[in-house]
Amino acid sequence: MxxxxxxxxxxxxxxxxxIMSYENYENxxxxxxxxxxxxxxxFDGDGLxxxxxxxxxPLRCQWCSTPESHHKRIQTxxxxxxxxxxxxxxxxxxxxxxxxxxxxxxxxxxxxxxxxxxxxxxxxxxxxxxxxxxxxxxxxxxxxxxxxxxxxxxxxxxxxxxxxxLKLMDPEKHKKYIGVSNDVILSNIRKVGSKKMDNMKLIIRRPLIPGVNDSKKDLELLGRFLAELPGVDHLQLLPYHRLGIDTYRKLGLTYKLPDIETPSKEYMEQCAHITNKYVRTII
Ligand code: SF4
Missing domain, CATH: 3.20.20.70 (Aldolase class I)
Incomplete structure (x- = not known):
């Protein structure tokens, strides 16, 4: 004890x-x-x-590295x-x-x-x-x-x-590359980020996919949106990677972005320089 x-x-x-002292083994x-x-x-929060x-x-990001996670059912x-x-x-x-x-x-x-x-x-x-x-x-x-x-x-x-x-601000591109509208995503981020929070840290992540969501315009749109949200602690930019491609093959699926390379550290720094004008950015 x-x-x-x-x-x-x-x-x-x-x-x-x-708050939850008396909620015990329910469910x-x-x-x-x-x-x-x-x-x-x-890589998934503080400490180990x-x-x-x-x-x-329900999303289908074309760069997704875990296609085995898409369906709720057990797969082989x-x-x-x-x-x-x-x-x-x-x-x-x-x-x-x-x-x-x-x-x-x-x-x-x-x-x-x-x-x-x-x-x-x-x-x-x-x-x-x-x-x-x-x-x-x-x-x-x-x-x-x-x-x-x-x-x-x-x-x-x-x-x-x-x-x-938050993978894309542009609604058309969001639909094209991810398969669904970003309306509900933006609305939920606004709800959480609209005020400072003492009890929870909100970190927005942008996986940077070269040629898809890393243009100056894309990054400016992202930065301006987050600059309006005081509850956002910071933005984290993540480099595209090709892990998971083999899993597509094993599941009989086609990977839709086979020709994209992982961006360099220098390139990530240039992108962070753009968003950092609006919101604290780490890479
Ligand atoms: S990257 Fe994440 S959100 Fe996108 S399809 Fe894969 S699991 Fe879903």
Whole structure:
């Protein structure tokens, strides 16, 4: 019990723990479709993270590196050698997350829920972050915000850091390269970012896809939009990469952007220079 209390203090989560002190094991048997759980990530929030990747995504970014996350159903490769996904309960995920508590304690890390698009399983994700929060575990989410605000808002109440992808401002290009309108995404980002928050960090991410969303005009549009949102902590620019191409082949799918190269560090710095005029930018 002493260790448990110290951990809550260390994670600095007493505020959230107090809010939810009396919510306990409700919905811990809820089932979700989980792609995989990765340990010790240093790229998905502060410290060492346990990343829970959920299956299911209504978007189709042409550069997506995880096509195996698109469908909620469990999938196998064409030759049947690899299976993607497991059905797990909230408690079964928490069992895996709790194993890493000693690493969170020393690194300031915690659990990150990613996708796919986590909002396709919003009830499961809500119960997962709520439980982690109740146990004093730092929580991050990675999302495109393509979902219903009424489902997003409860998740945010149990979230320490939200990483939100904003891939394109231009509505036509968004539809062309991602398959859906960006109206709901922009509206949800405005709702969260319109005021400063004490209890949650909002970080906007832009994967930079050369020739698609990295023109001066694209970056200026992004910078100006974020400059109006005081709740945004900073913008993070991520370089395009080609990881995951092999998975398309294994699933019998076609990768639509085969000729794009990963941008150089110098190029990333030039792009950051443009957006930094409007919003603090890191690469
Ligand atoms: S939102 Fe993420 S998981 Fe969905 S298609 Fe885009 S990159 Fe892939």
């Amino acid at each position: 002493i260790l448990f209390s110290v951990r809550k203090l260390k994670a600095g989560l007493n505020r959230k723990v107090n 811990m048997d809820l089932k979700g479709s989980v792609l995989r759980i990765e340990k010790s990530s240093i 993270r346990t990343v829970v990747f959920m299956k299911g995504c 490769t064409m030759d049947g050698s690899i299976t993607y996904g497991h059905i797990m309960t909230v408690e079964e995920v928490m069992v895996e997350v709790r194993k890493d508590i000693p690493f969170y304690f020393h690194s300031g890390g915690g659990m990150t829920v990613s996708g796919g698009e986590i909002l396709t399983q919003s009830k499961f994700v809500y119960n997962l972050v709520r439980r982690a929060c109740w146990e004093g575990i730092n929580t991050c989410i990675e999302t495109s915000f393509y979902g219903d605000w009424n489902e997003i808002e409860p998740i945010l109440r149990c979230t320490n850091t939200a990483f939100v992808d």
